[in-house]
Amino acid sequence: MKLVFHGGGYDRDNRELNLKAIELSGEKKPVIAYIPAQSYDSEVDFRDFVKEHQKYGLRQFLYFPIDYPFDNTLKRELLKADIIHLSGGNTFHFLKYLKEHKVFNDLKNFAKKGGILTGLSAGAIVMTPRISAATYPDFDCDENEVGLLNFTGMGLVKFEFFPHYSNSRRYDDELKKQSLKLKYPLYAAPDGAGVIVEEDKIKFVGKVACFFQGKKMFMN
Amino acid sequence: MIYRMTQLKLRRASQSDGLYDYSQFNKIDGEHPLRETNCDCFVDYRARHRKGAKIAAFNFGLARDMGLIAEDHPNVLTPELEKILLDKFSLVIINEYDILNKVHIDESEILPGKYMATKYLQLQHPNKQGKTSGDGRSIWNGCFKNRKGHWDVSSRGTGATRLSPATSIHNKFWKTGDPNISYGCGYCELDEGISTLFFSEVLHKNGLPTERVLLVLEYPKKISIVVRAHQNLIRPSHLFSHLKQGNVHALKSMLDYYIERQVLNKVWKDCPKGKNKYKYFLTKQTEIFAKMAANFEDEYIFCWLDWDGDNILMDGGIIDYGSVRQFGLFHAEYRYDDVQRYSTTIVEQKHKAKYIVQTFAQIVEFIQTGKKKNIKLFSEHWSQQHFDLIFQNVKDRNLVKKIGFKDQDIDFLLKNKKSLVKEFRKTFTYFERMRSKREVYQVADGITRDALFCMRDILRELPQMYLLRDNVIERKEFIDIMRSSYCKDKDLQQNHYRDRMVDQFQQQYLAIIQAVARKRKMRKFEVVLELTMRASIINKFDRVTGDSITLITDRILRDFKKLDNDEIYRILMDFVEYQNHNPDTKIHMDELHVKKSPIIRSMISIVRENREGL
Structure with a gap:
């Protein structure tokens, strides 16, 4: 599997990770699909996303909101893309509609069959086993505005991912506490940083911290 | 959070320091230049302060646009602002019923100015000359002017006037708020105010001329006063009443007033003086109404236009949102049921707008010659052909704009590829106006027959399909993308003509793109990508209805x-x-x-x- 986890930030902050995703695709000009976490206000985000990726020479994009009904023709195009990018936003809303509109399993299969799946913030969290990272810390978490009960994510990796990480005591205390509940590592990435998974290999871009069983360490 | 803190700080500051100047509101005092026209076009009312009001909504943006509050005023209702709004706008007229029944009113509650209820023609009114019809539950608070222009301010729900249909029909004056009569009691409900506020602001944001709501005051039992503002609140029906009465002096006076306001507001910058101004007026009004009719049709705005020239402003602005709708699809056969009659349909709006222009031509002739000729004689008037020309041009422009082109590309296409655009519009219209096999049926407030296709959907998705495939899409895919929830399988039975139209749609659409790409010396995919981004906003999935x-x-x-x-x-x-x-x-x-x-x-x-x- 080839996956890219973005810690957050604007598209321009994620240049290295974006280029890596393109490189993973093996195509010079891959087709890239953009799935917003929520359609509300997402047209403007899509415009920014396209403008940034045009700088890398990309020319074929698909905008594919999943929280309103869509046509199967478009869905087929989505799954033919080389890269599918899951945007940031409200994680609960995103997961609810990925499942409700039956895109969730398709994306898992897409990744398993070698498609490049990239996610930023909420989009990265939904690729992990559970979306717990969206529920803490109290001072910086998503609101479960859709009343989601099942937090099971795609489970494409055996780690959890915490975006928008800030190297500070209050974040660290919370993340150490949360890591005690997990059997696998919890990677925390600030904006612009991230994690790249390529089959069995894992690579870190920027200052990514790992929290495991109550302890913290930086990965590079 | 930072924003919230700033707002709190500003609130505290304004409470303690009296930071902001609200004296501009004092200019709204009932005085209005329309009084000087001396053409028996209004009834004057004294008014008294009305207790029990609460501010339900205040439109800070509009107040800023008008210059009533400072540009840097926060979106916070300071105590001083609240006070002046209540003092100025919480009022009820002292009407004929009050006077005849000697209703006791404390002198201290009576406001100093007088307020006009204006007369205009209304088709639902027994008097078809506009002598006794007009603002039935509204008054004009006044005219506000500053360097940003002149604004008319009027309030709905300020009491029963003698101009309401109820007074004429029952031949009696009504007590304001009389529960025995709903429309005609002079009150306005709170939901009317809130819906007008939201609807008019959305349309204003999207560039459609409209009255805007400045303030909604709430009273017990969900009653309200809705204060609205616009740069010119004159309706065609204000003129048509004088025309019907054959009063050329009053008509000229009213028309001169309207023209002068357009000039003062710099809307008409090159208006000649003297008699030539009437031809200029007619040209401008023809353009305004043709453009308005085309825009309503393309934005699926249902606005009940009729011969009386009510329900619309002279400058093409929307007024009185009671029956105004925006459809999601082109529901061509919807008619509003107004108990006594059905309204026009969205398709018939154009003919009504054109008829209003025909009446403008009759007015100009009447003023210039002093002779009122039969309206039928103006059916071949140059303004009618001009109307058609403008209407078609605006429709062409609107369509290429919806595709996603920028202004410069639109200008190029309309100048150099006019026939291509026209042909494409024919094809587009074919799909837009396809109706369900289900016949006309009853809905809550009228009758309708369903449209089948959501044209926004196809205009939004088509460019990105081309971007990905660099080829046309299959016929079935095309139909599936734009198929609405109203479209049933029986509506989509095999149809060779429709198949051909799908092919034609795509050929013409791509030819337009190719033409722009050539002109801009760009590759086709670059144009398509630009359209993809722009069309996703223009033809957004969610659009208000x-x-x-x-x-x-x-x-x-x-x-x-x-x-x-x-x-x-x-x-x-x-x-x-x-x-x-x-x-x-x-x-x-x-x-x-x-x-x-x-x-x-x-x-x-x-x-x-x-x-x-x-």
């Missing part, structure tokens, strides 16, 4: 007691930006510093669920 506005109003009113005025305004701003379909002005919602609240989430889901409806 009349039904959704009604439901949104209900939703807001459900939580009304929990929301303060500042929150209502934040919700309004957020909603209006969410409904901004202009790719050139669309901004990130983050820039509004608005948190997506549960109420906004409900509003979004209402818009989504009703996006194809009436």
